[in-house]
Amino acid sequence: MKNIFIILTIIIFNSCDNDGNDINEKAKATGVWPVSGTIMTDRLAAPFGPRRLNTIYDFHRGIDIKAPLGTPVHSILDGIVVRSESALPGSSLERFGNFVVISHEGINEPELSQTIYLHLNEILVEVGEKVKMGQIIGEIGKSGVNINTEHLHFEYHIGSNNGEIKSENSRHPLRLLPYEKSIPDVTYNKVDNNFIIDIIQKHHSIDLAEVSILAEGMDKIIINFETKLGLNPEYLDSNTFNGVTILPMNFNETDQHFHLQIIVERNWNSIENIQMELLDVNGDKTIF
């Protein structure tokens, strides 16, 4: 068997170098968690990016936090409410239910940005209202078409702060939230034409932004979950593109572990020196 099972020494770089990725230049604003309103990490019910939703692949534009009906929802940073509304069934936003969008321009961010809070039971703020970090803006609910459990779906967007919602603007919410970093467990395994990477992120630290593979004689393969580079630009909810297949396992809510498998199909036969780089939302790089 040609199975090669490798776990290499981990080298961590700090992110000041510039390898063309703009994640590093982004703000380091840190807010409070939207459900607890604290710097203690809220427990996730679904991570950002690739996920398995009832056996179906889906690119999740935000994070989900479960809580009982009526639990307060907090603005994570100072801002101004730019949308506060109930999406009507049959409209393009029908799954949002009662939702709030808060602009953070010029407050804690150097660029246009906004945060989005979906499925609220009650909305407690109005458009134009200034809100403070931690201020209660609504209550947990399950409003929205086909939303079956009480939870907050929370998104962070860049590029626009007027309430306009474009899914390509969504970025990893952990860029704005406090959490304890941990290095994921990574293994990789070459089997004929498949390079199989298993990544386990754990302990609330589900902060993976980019996976890249470098091998001699081959173009660098980049899969970026924030800028969506390397994903299908026509259809974000497809898990296969350009010989790369993304297979998220079911998210384990109990231990907060998230196992993501990536399979890259290329002619690997003659290639031996393969290096992988993982980039987190803070721009910290780990080489495996």
Ligand SMILES: [Zn+2]
């Ligand atoms: Zn969600």
